[in-house]
Amino acid sequence: MGETANDIKKREIRLIKIAQRELGIDEETYRSMLWAIARVRSASDLDWTGRKKVLEHMKKSGFKVKRTPNNPNANDATYRKVRQLWSEMHRAGIIEHDTDQAVNAYVKRLTRVDDFRFLNSHQVATIIESLKRWQGRFSRGETNVDSEDMVKQQEKKSIRGNHG
Numbered sequence: 592m593g594e595t596a597n598d599i600k601k602r603e604i605r606l607i608k609i610a611q612r613e614l615g616i617d618e619e620t621y622r623s624m625l626w627a628i629a630r631v632r633s634a635s636d637l638d639w640t641g642r643k644k645v646l647e648h649m650k651k652s653g654f655k656v657k658r659t660p661n662n663p664n665a666n667d668a669t670y671r672k673v674r675q676l677w678s679e680m681h682r683a684g685i686i687e688h689d690t691d692q693a694v695n696a697y698v699k700r701l702t703r704v705d706d707f708r709f710l711n712s713h714q715v716a717t718i719i720e721s722l723k724r725w726q727g728r729f730s731r732g733e734t735n736v737d738s739e740d741m742v743k744q745q746e747k748k749s750i751r752g753n754h755g
Contacts (some may be wrong), residue, residue, distance in 0.1 A: 597696040604634045605640045606656065624648070669715045670707050673698075676722040685729045 594602070599701035604650030611621050622632050628648055637645060673694060677749070698707055700720065702714050710718070 600639075600642070603646065604637070607634050607637075607645055607649065608641065610646070610654040614649060614652055614654055657735055667707070669719070673707070673715075673722065676719065676726065680722065680726050680729075683726070683729065685726065 608616050616624070625631050625634065625637070625645065628644050629637055631637055631641060634642075634645070646654075674691075677686060677697075678689050678695060680686045686693065695705075695707065698710070698718060699705055701718060704710055704714065707715075
């Protein structure tokens with residue numbers, strides 16, 4: 592489900608307040624700026640156009656929007672390791688899709704766990720090792736189309752048998 596207009600408004604107002612803080616704008620100057628740009632004294636009174644104008648002004652004043660990753664796992668070191676292996680395998684032509692969705696589908700297929708965040712340490716280690724073995728088989732010339740299925744069969748018992 593996508594963002595509602597209210598969600599977008601809240602996000603943009605949060606961004607304006609972050610910009611105020613990062614640019615070191617005091618409250619009086621901030622309210623004067625809002626008045627000069629959009630004829631309001633509070634960010635909550637800004638309409639869509641006003642929010643865009645204020646954000647554009649703040650960007651011109653030096654504010655840089657920092658993108659946050661859409662993937663909640665992106666800051667997890669073990670997930671980054673899995674993604675690194677996955678991307679290497681994609682570049683080598685072993686894996687067709689280099690996306691978080693493809694990684695998540697692989698993880699779910701092996702573990703029956705819907706989200707990487709809910710894997711235990713044994714499951715994560717097993718995923719990493721299975722990718723390394725798959726990569727090794729490919730580099731040795733074992734390009735069998737069923738290599739992913741072989742990994743899945745080898746890992747099923749190990750992953751599901753240890754939940755702690």
